[in-house]
Amino acid sequence: MAKFITLENLTYFLGKVKGWVTGLGYQTSEQVNTAITGATAKLATKEEVTSATADMATKAWVGEQGYQTASQVESAITGKGYQTAGDVSSAISAATADMATQTWVGQQGFQNSSQVESAITAKGYDTASSVDGKVAAAKSEMQSAIDAAVSSVYEPKGSVAFASLPSLAAGIVGDVYNVTDGFTTTENFIEGAGKKYPAGTNVVCVTDGDAQKWDVLAGMVDLSGYVQTSDLEAVTNPEIDAMFD
Known part of the structure; x- marks a missing residue:
């Protein structure tokens, strides 16, 4: 049996994806900018540099395991042809309007x-x-x-x-x-x-x-x-x- 996705289904799916990405520790561009600004405001100690190096290695390892950032996930979803809530709503509206056309009426035998x-x-x-x-x-x-x-x-x-x-x-x-x-x-x-x-x-x-x-x-x-x-x-x-x- 063929199935279709509703607006509610799509919204819930996107929420799950964003929650999953956030749980892996990835941050938005705004969060990254804030972190960089905070880092430049102080002089890093040796321990901090060592910690940062270790953190960079960890992030590199995460990337090597195939995990992706929020931006990469968004690009992947778009590339698969999935539609946003607005696109789905527009498609539903167009389909509803088409039902009222002369072609649809003719198909009913009128x-x-x-x-x-x-x-x-x-x-x-x-x-x-x-x-x-x-x-x-x-x-x-x-x-x-x-x-x-x-x-x-x-x-x-x-x-x-x-x-x-x-x-x-x-x-x-x-x-x-x-x-x-x-x-x-x-x-x-x-x-x-x-x-x-x-x-x-x-x-x-x-x-x-x-x-x-x-x-x-x-x-x-x-x-x-x-x-x-x-x-x-x-x-x-x-x-x-x-x-x-």
Whole structure:
């Protein structure tokens, strides 16, 4: 299992190293300077010189055994690539900031608005404006087809009241009448009985099997089965989020 060093671990480690070096008798540069200044302030006696010589020999021996001064230890630690408390703190801060970047978010599977838009488009869903456009195009195409059929087959016969429509017969197939008053269809209509239409509705005589019936061409169109614009509502962000749960 991989391990990492914390700021507390590093501080404790450095304290142990400094304590160990101090325990060997090594001194800081400030302590050495103080000792030298004190030594020059007085005349050394023979005994002191002898003692100093012995002390120098001892220090030389300590060095020969591989012991190092505080400065040497510090250089060795730096050379190994260990970091100070400040360096470790900066590295942790940088890593924490990186977690909030777009790369990290992307690795968790989250998507940006462009990716969500692409996913919705791939599903084939339509927006409210797209639905309105398709409905309008379908109505236009239907009307064009009706107009073309009427102009090539039907024959206008003028305006009459509903009660004055002529009797159905093979001889009036294709005749178109403008009904001047509102009416309710009977069994004589292709649409079936009970459908209400306003004044100004056009009807035509058509063949239905072996019989003739009236067929409503224009007037009030029943759009109850269509979705109204007011019934359409834009998809919300939470709904989009739910698609990816």
